[in-house]
Amino acid sequence: DAGVIQSPRHEVTEMGQEVTLRCKPISGHNSLFWYRQTMMRGLELLIYFNNNVPIDDSGMPEDRFSAKMPNASFSTLKIQPSEPRDSAVYFCASSLIGGRSYGYTFGSGTRLTVV
């Protein structure tokens, strides 16, 4: 298995532009998570999906952020318009939740820089 695949690995964009981050979870996993990592705040949960349905989006900073999971093998996180304070590393993780052990597998992350 190739693991969780995120793209792009790096993104530099100008303030006000739209940014779309992409994630392909591990085949067979039924849950997908988007986290944001900064030095100041550590790993913050933004949103997660179970069986493609958003369960908890309380971590999404504001209306500028949106996430979709149109099918079991693909998810996007969109920021529109982007701001410099959105600069961070964004991680996608997937898991098989059904039993009681559900460690996540993380992707390599997308480093976003908004200038």
Add this chain to the structure above:
Amino acid sequence: GESVGLHLPTLSVQEGDNSIINCAYSNSASDYFIWYKQESGKGPQFIIDIRSNMDKRQGQRVTVLLNKTVKHLSLQIAATQPGDSAVYFCAENGSQAGTALIFGKGTTLSVSS
């Protein structure tokens, strides 16, 4: 509310020493805990997990100890190697299956040879 934290932000050890990384949690209902390792430029990687019905679990060179009385979790790394240098996170989940993990801030382990 729920929170997961680490006692020390950094830990420096000599190669070959044993390392102990600590974590405190506040939600007594949490019944599943995981340790992750994050190397520079990479995503967090699963190391070992433990359920609340256990107080110790061993893996290859790593041991996780859980003390539910004081809500404390620790990760022990035996014979620490330079390749163990990374940031280590503990994470917890409540007793409700399907909820997302909550991560602590992380401890940076530096191993010198």
